[in-house]
Amino acid sequence: MSLAAVDPEIAELIKAEERRQANTVKLIPSENYVSKAVLEATGTVLTNKYSEGYAGKRYYEGQQVIDQIETLAIERAKALFGVPYANVQPYSGSPANLAIYMAFLSPGDTVMGMGLPFGGHLTHGWSVSATGKWFNPVRYGVRRDTGRIDMDEVRSLALEHRPKLIFCGGTAIPRQIDFPAFAEIAREVGAVLAADIAHIAGLIAGGAHPSPVGHADVISTTTHKTLRGPRGAMLMASTEEHAKALDKAVFPGLQGGPHNHTTAAIAVALKEAATPEFSAYAHKVVANAKTLADELLARGFDLVSGGTDNHLILIDLTSKGVGGKPAAQALDRAGLETNYNTVPFDPRKPFDPSGIRIGTPSVTSRGMGEQEMRQIAAWMDEVVTALAKGDAEEVITRVRAEVSELTRAFPTPGLDG
Ligand SMILES: *Cc1c(COP(=O)(O)O)cnc(C)c1O
Numbered sequence: 001m002s003l004a005a006v007d008p009e010i011a012e013l014i015k016a017e018e019r020r021q022a023n024t025v026k027l028i029p030s031e032n033y034v035s036k037a038v039l040e041a042t043g044t045v046l047t048n049k050y051s052e053g054y055a056g057k058r059y060y061e062g063q064q065v066i067d068q069i070e071t072l073a074i075e076r077a078k079a080l081f082g083v084p085y086a087n088v089q090p091y092s093g094s095p096a097n098l099a100i101y102m103a104f105l106s107p108g109d110t111v112m113g114m115g116l117p118f119g120g121h122l123t124h125g126w127s128v129s130a131t132g133k134w135f136n137p138v139r140y141g142v143r144r145d146t147g148r149i150d151m152d153e154v155r156s157l158a159l160e161h162r163p164k165l166i167f168c169g170g171t172a173i174p175r176q177i178d179f180p181a182f183a184e185i186a187r188e189v190g191a192v193l194a195a196d197i198a199h200i201a202g203l204i205a206g207g208a209h210p211s212p213v214g215h216a217d218v219i220s221t222t223t224h225k226t227l228r229g230p231r232g233a234m235l236m237a238s239t240e241e242h243a244k245a246l247d248k249a250v251f252p253g254l255q256g257g258p259h260n261h262t263t264a265a266i267a268v269a270l271k272e273a274a275t276p277e278f279s280a281y282a283h284k285v286v287a288n289a290k291t292l293a294d295e296l297l298a299r300g301f302d303l304v305s306g307g308t309d310n311h312l313i314l315i316d317l318t319s320k321g322v323g324g325k326p327a328a329q330a331l332d333r334a335g336l337e338t339n340y341n342t343v344p345f346d347p348r349k350p351f352d353p354s355g356i357r358i359g360t361p362s363v364t365s366r367g368m369g370e371q372e373m374r375q376i377a378a379w380m381d382e383v384v385t386a387l388a389k390g391d392a393e394e395v396i397t398r399v400r401a402e403v404s405e406l407t408r409a410f411p412t413p414g415l416d417g
Helices: 008-023 036-042 064-081 093-104 151-161 179-189 201-205 243-254 260-273 276-298 324-333 361-365 370-389 393-408
Strands: 085-087 110-114 136-140 165-168 192-196 218-222 233-237 312-316 339-341 355-359
Touching (some): 064 233, 093 192, 093 218, 093 233, 093 243, 165 179, 276 312, 361 370, 370 393
Parallel strands (some): 165 192
Antiparallel strands (some): 085 233, 218 233
């Protein structure tokens, strides 16, 4: 029986979410639209199969097909990123990062990562995360004057605290990560360097951001952000030195059976990411972000670090006289989906911060370009300016209609295409 017949309530809610995704301009930088092929692979009978272990060494019988699927995914990851080792089993980005701790640290050991309010991820040792509770976290940030990572601060903190593990990369960093500089510091203090490329994996695969390969000891990434795959994650490494420790940390250290339907969809996404079309996509994501940033700057928006080199823009709304949360809510009602976010040295509280975070991976997947970026910046300015004046209703209603009209001209991958 079809889903609609078994559970019309859930079927209708899924349809409603499809309509919502098609009919809004998605600017959340960690999201994307997967292709029809990736979507199809996730909804298959592979979800029925248990396969604890690794290809050739499983704890259940009947792995004739699953072994081939997982091996294909691994080989494609190795070829795409130019690494000798990949593990495609982590359930998501957070468990992938936990596996790095499991492989290299004992509870109480020191880990250094970017602080959450500066753009780091929870799993890089933030206080509310297990990684901040069970390990000893040391945090670096950005310079107040440039909004960029201060490598001198990173080095002196590393020399002072001697972390066993250093994370670079994050969730709200609008600039390129200097992997060689991090590698030099990690070498100096004898730390393992982990590059968390969750946000930028697709840009790296497409040649639109430098790669950490050859610099980082271990690389973790989600597969569902710029890489445009299913919700999942991978661990990779520049050498085979740590392969056994990382494999053992994922299984049996942290996880049971891998999600084989996700593994298959990761393999499909990696095949897509190896094409010239995907490389063009990655470069277009960056070009669109630059255009959007320039258009926002021209309208008086204050951007953290003054702009962007990647897919992401962090806006400090203080100069516009509105908070991040009311702005994000008003923009969402206008059909422009963003998220509120802390900005470096934010004087406001994390649940009511000064900024919003936007990005171009999703709009670029829909085929939008320069002209649409200009339009989006103009809409954002209209909504935020009206909100600051305290009467945004009329503007929100008009922009909502204009957004709907624009989205009709740009089909949603996976849904209409
Ligand atoms: C998204 C993200 C993660 C976590 O991924 P989940 O799949 O949400 O667990 C980890 N690190 C960074 C830098 C991220 O951006």
